[in-house]
Structures are given as structure tokens and as C-alpha cells.
Amino acid sequence: MEQKLYDVDTLNEMIDAGKKLSLAGDENALMKLHKGDWIAGTMPYFVAQDGGCFNQEQIFAAEIPDYATKVEVKVFDENSIQNIYVEGPENGFMLMTMPSMSPTFEKFAMEAPLFPQFAMHPLAGWVSGVALEDMGKITPKIIDGREKKVMENGAIVLNVSLPANKIPVIDIVNIFEQDSEGDVIEFLQDSYDATDVFINGFKRNFADYLLEIKYDIKCPVIADFYGALMNTSLKQIDEQEKRVILWCPVFKGVKYKLSKPVPNYAEKFRSEIPEGVSENVQFSCNCLLNYLYGELEGKDTAGIRGPFALGEIAYQLLNQTMVHLSIIDI
Amino acid sequence: MNVPSSFDKRWEAAILVDKSYNFKFLATKILLARLKINFNKIKTAQEMKKSIDELQTFFKKNINNPLVANDLSELLGGM
Numbered sequence: 061m062e063q064k065l066y067d068v069d070t071l072n073e074m075i076d077a078g079k080k081l082s083l084a085g086d087e088n089a090l091m092k093l094h095k096g097d098w099i100a101g102t103m104p105y106f107v108a109q110d111g112g113c114f115n116q117e118q119i120f121a122a123e124i125p126d127y128a129t130k131v132e133v134k135v136f137d138e139n140s141i142q143n144i145y146v147e148g149p150e151n152g153f154m155l156m157t158m159p160s161m162s163p164t165f166e167k168f169a170m171e172a173p174l175f176p177q178f179a180m181h182p183l184a185g186w187v188s189g190v191a192l193e194d195m196g197k198i199t200p201k202i203i204d205g206r207e208k209k210v211m212e213n214g215a216i217v218l219n220v221s222l223p224a225n226k227i228p229v230i231d232i233v234n235i236f237e238q239d240s241e242g243d244v245i246e247f248l249q250d251s252y253d254a255t256d257v258f259i260n261g262f263k264r265n266f267a268d269y270l271l272e273i274k275y276d277i278k279c280p281v282i283a284d285f286y287g288a289l290m291n292t293s294l295k296q297i298d299e300q301e302k303r304v305i306l307w308c309p310v311f312k313g314v315k316y317k318l319s320k321p322v323p324n325y326a327e328k329f330r331s332e333i334p335e336g337v338s339e340n341v342q343f344s345c346n347c348l349l350n351y352l353y354g355e356l357e358g359k360d361t362a363g364i365r366g367p368f369a370l371g372e373i374a375y376q377l378l379n380q381t382m383v384h385l386s387i388i389d390i
Numbered sequence: 391m392n393v394p395s396s397f398d399k400r401w402e403a404a405i406l407v408d409k410s411y412n413f414k415f416l417a418t419k420i421l422l423a424r425l426k427i428n429f430n431k432i433k434t435a436q437e438m439k440k441s442i443d444e445l446q447t448f449f450k451k452n453i454n455n456p457l458v459a460n461d462l463s464e465l466l467g468g469m
Contacts, residue, residue, distance in 0.1 A: 174428070178444075179421040180451055227455045231416050285423035286413050313427045375420050390456060 063344070063365045065108040065118040068092045074121070075205070080131045082155050082218060082343060084186070084367035085119035087210075090203055093119070098205030099133060099216045101157035101188030105351055105368040112356035112368075116191070120367050122343045125387065128152070130221040135204060137214045138163040142171070148181025149221040153228035153385060155343055156185030158215040159200035160370040168215065169377045170250060170309050179375045182228045184385040185217075186345035187371030200370070226387050230374050233364075233382040234289040235328040235350070238282045238317040245281060245317065247310040254304045267302045270294075278353045280380050281316040291380040292316065293349055307349070308371060308379045325354025329361040329382065338363030340386040345369045347380045391459045393449045400466045401442040405429050411464045415457040421448055422465075 066074075068089060074081065075096035083090065083100035090100050104116045124131050130152075136144060141164050148154050158165045165187060172178065188200040202216045203209065222228065245266075246258040257266040270277070280291035293307035310316065322328050344366035350356060351368045364384055372383040394400065405426060413419050425441040452458040 173420075173424045177447075178424065179417045180448055182417065224454075229415070229455075229457065283423075286411055286419035288416055288419040288423075290420075311427070313431050375417055390454065 063122045063341070064120070065106060065115060066121050067118055071119055071121060074123070080124040080128070080218070081205075082122045082124070082157070083119050083205075084188070086116035086191070087198070087201055089117060089119050091208065091210075093205065093208070095208055096205050097131065097133070099155075099157060099218055100203040100205065101159070101186060101367070102201045103189050103367045103369065104191050105348055107346060107356065107361050107365050107368070109365070111358045111360045112351050113358070114191070120365075122366070124218065124220055125342065127223060127226065128220050129223055132219040133204060133206060134217045134219055135211075135214055136164060136217065138167045141168050141215055142175045144168075144172075144183065144215070144217070145175055145177040145180055147219070148177075148183065149219050151224060151227070152219065152221040153182040153184065153230070155218040155220065155385070156183060156215050156373055157188055157202050158185070159202055159212055160187045160189050161200075162213040164214050165371070169371070172376045182230050182385070183373060183375050184230045184343055184383055185373035186367055186369035186383070187373070187377075189348065189370040222387065225390055227390055228385060228387050230383065230385050232288065232372075232374050232378065233329060233332050233384070234282075234291060234380075235322050235325060235332055236280055236282060236289065236291060236319040236380065238284060238289065239320055240317070242318045244315050246315060247312055250309055250311045252306050252309050254306070254310060255302060265302050266304045267297050267299065270297055270304060271299065275318060276321055278349075279319045279321055281310070282319050283314045283316050290378060291319075293347075293379045308377055322354070325350055326356060326359035326361060333362035333364060337384070337386070340388065341384045342387055344382065344384040345372050346382040347372055349380050350382070391453055391462065393446060393453055393462065394466065396442050396446045398466075401445060402438060404445065404465050405438060405441050411461075413461045413464060415452075415455065415461050417448070417452070418458065418461040418465075421445065
């Protein structure tokens with residue numbers, strides 16, 4: 061099935077036909093759907109058939125392929141999310157949605173790499189949100205389509221088992237690059253904010269440092285995990301408190317570097333994604349910050365479509381990154 | 391392709407040595423980086439054993455994936 065925006069009536073026909081779906085849309089639109097084998101997160105921003113868009117009427121759908129041998133819905137909360145990797149299918153993948161800033165999200169964001177069997181089973185997903193004008197007024201949600209149960213906290217997961225000849229591959233596209241000649245930044249603790257840090261081994265205030273070098277906070281700080289560039293986005297520099305607030309946690313013991321501005325996000329996505337990749341993609345999401353900072357309204361991202369998210373998941377929480385999941389034959 | 395037992399000394403070297411690799415599979419990159427970060431915080435024999443067990447289990451579970459098989463050769467082949 062093509063991944064794209066559908067109207068509610070078409071999706072209801074698909075749900076009634078027994079299709080298994082991962083959905084993203086405005087809460088009001090999602091509540092018009094029939095009960096069925098679907099999971100959803102709230103979010104009205106997408107890269108769809110006409111490029112980046114805001115749409116509160118239609119719903120973005122990614123269908124689980126018919127060749128899946130088993131599809132199970134699992135729900136976790138902050139007390140059980142540590143079992144996410146343990147409960148993954150033997151050959152298959154997990155597709156997860158969780159509401160931004162909920163207790164389950166917080167636990168996953170901070171501790172996922174320490175959970176048992178971390179990265180043993182492929183986990184992709186996205187963090188749900190709301191329209192920008194509704195932030196602070198309406199909470200992000202997830203929905204279990206079997207009973208149309210709406211949750212402000214938790215994680216809803218499709219556990220998808222595949223035949224032995226098919227293998228899921230999760231990958232990321234990061235349009236930012238480390239400033240390789242730049243300073244090495246080390247944080248003193250795992251945290252969503254930072255005051256004192258080590259810059260090239262010397263302790264100093266991170267807010268003062270960023271202000272001094274006139275750093276554009278639209279650019280993330282980046283850790284290099286053997287070529288996988290892991291972004292942490294900067295939310296705000298609090299000059300009074302001399303504190304830098306982050307969109308996702310930084311971790312002690314990781315070496316970060318600054319990054320450089322990207323002049324044209326859409327063009328950079330096109331150049332970073334090899335031709336033909338989009339044809340095998342079964343699920344994708346991209347960061348809402350890329351939509352906003354990169355002015356992706358009406359622009360395509362190399363044919364890869366999906367919801368914009370308040371956090372992307374490829375084994376762990378990521379930021380300012382496109383995540384895509386493909387299935388390959390062996 | 392066979393995955394060496396957890397007693398193979400090359401696993402320990404993989405956790406200890408700072409070296410760049412041409413890994414193809416995202417989970418290999420993230421897992422090895424995370425294991426090294428965790429080990430460097432604690433640096434005990436027990437943590438080393440735990441790290442080796444996790445790394446070896448990851449390759450055993452995923453070795454049918456050609457990208458993972460490539461990564462195993464890349465990781466241990468040069469040692």
C-alpha cells in the first residue's frame with residue numbers, strides 16, 4: 061500500500077477489510093475511525109503525496125504488509141516499557157508510538173539504551189504531538205484502535221513477525237554533519253538541560269559558550285556512533301539561569317560536537333537518500349523541527365513519506381532526524 | 391557465518407579499542423557505541439563480561455541479516 065494521507069471513509073473501508081495499520085492524524089479525525097487492527101498517534105503534520113503539509117481532516121496510514129505472519133498490539137507504560145526489546149518478535153520488527161513528554165516517554169528517552177536486550181530486535185517509531193497552536197492546551201495522545209482507547213501516557217506497539225526470507229532494516233537520514241574540526245563537548249550528567257559542561261576537557265558554562273560563539277540553536281549537537289550521527293536539538297538558551305534546555309536528553313560519557321547550518325533541507329534530504337530507497341520503505345517519520353526550520357511545507361523529501369514527530373525512534377529516541385524502515389528479501 | 395563464542399578474546403578488544411569501522415547496520419553502530427560508553431563509566435570485569443555477552447548475543451540473533459554478517463567481519467575480521 062502506498063503510504064499517504066487518506067480520507068476517513070477510505071480508511072474505514074480498509075479497517076473493515078481487516079487491514080493492519082499504523083496511523084497518524086488529528087485526534088478528531090482519528091476518533092471517526094471504526095474499531096479495528098490499528099494503532100495511532102496524534103499529529104497533524106506530514107510529508108505526504110503533495111509534500112510537507114498540515115492537515116487535520118485526513119489521516120496518514122502505513123499498512124503492515126500482507127506477508128506478515130503475525131501482528132500483535134502491545135501496550136506499555138512507564139513501569140513496563142523496559143521490557144519493550146525483550147518482547148520483540150523473533151524475526152520481525154516493532155512499530156511504536158508514544159505521546160510526547162508523558163512519563164513513559166520520559167523513561168524511554170532517558171533509559172532505553174539500558175533496558176534489557178536493547179537493540180536486539182528492530183524498533184522504529186515516532187512521538188506524537190498536536191498542532192503548534194494547541195501546544196499546552198491539548199495533550200498528545202496515542203490510540204489503540206481495537207477499542208478506540210485514547211491514552212495520554214504509554215506506548216503502543218505493533219509487533220510484526222515476518223517470514224524467514226524477509227528482514228527488516230531500520231536506518232536514519234541526518235541532514236546535519238558534525239563540525240569535525242570543532243570543539244568536543246561532554247556533559248556532566250544524563251539530562252534534558254545543561255549548565256556546566258566540558259569543552260575540549262575544560263569546564264565552562266554551556267549557555268555562555270553558545271552565546272559567545274553565536275551558535276544557531278536550530279543546529280543540533282551531534283554524537284558520532286560509528287558513522288550514525290545522533291542529534292540532540294537545542295530548545296532554548298536561558299541567559300538568566302545560564303542554562304541550555306534540550307529537546308531530548310544528552311548523556312554523560314558521550315562526545316558531542318556542534319553542527320553547521322543546512323541551507324536547503326529538502327535538497328539535502330534528496331542528496332542524502334540514495335535513489336530507489338523510498339520504494340522499499342514501509343514506515344517513515346521525520347522531525348517536526350525539520351518541517352519548521354527547513355520550511356518543508358509543500359516540499360518532498362526524496363519520496364519518503366510519513367508523519368512529522370516530536371521525537372523519532374530508531375532503537376532509541378532521536379532528534380531532528382528522518383527514520384525509515386524497509387523490508388528486504390534474503 | 392559462525393559467530394565466535396563469548397570466550398573469544400576479540401570481543402574484549404572490540405569493547406576496548408577505539409577504531410573506526412565501516413558498519414552497514416544501524417543497530418550495530420548504536421549498540422557498540424552504547425556498550426563502550428557504559429563500560430567506560432564502570433570499567434569492571436563484570437561489566438566487560440556483560441558487554442561481551444550482549445554484543446555476541448546481538449550478532450547470534452541477527453547473523454542471517456547480510457548487513458549484520460558484514461558488520462561482524464568488519465568488527466572481528468581485522469583482529
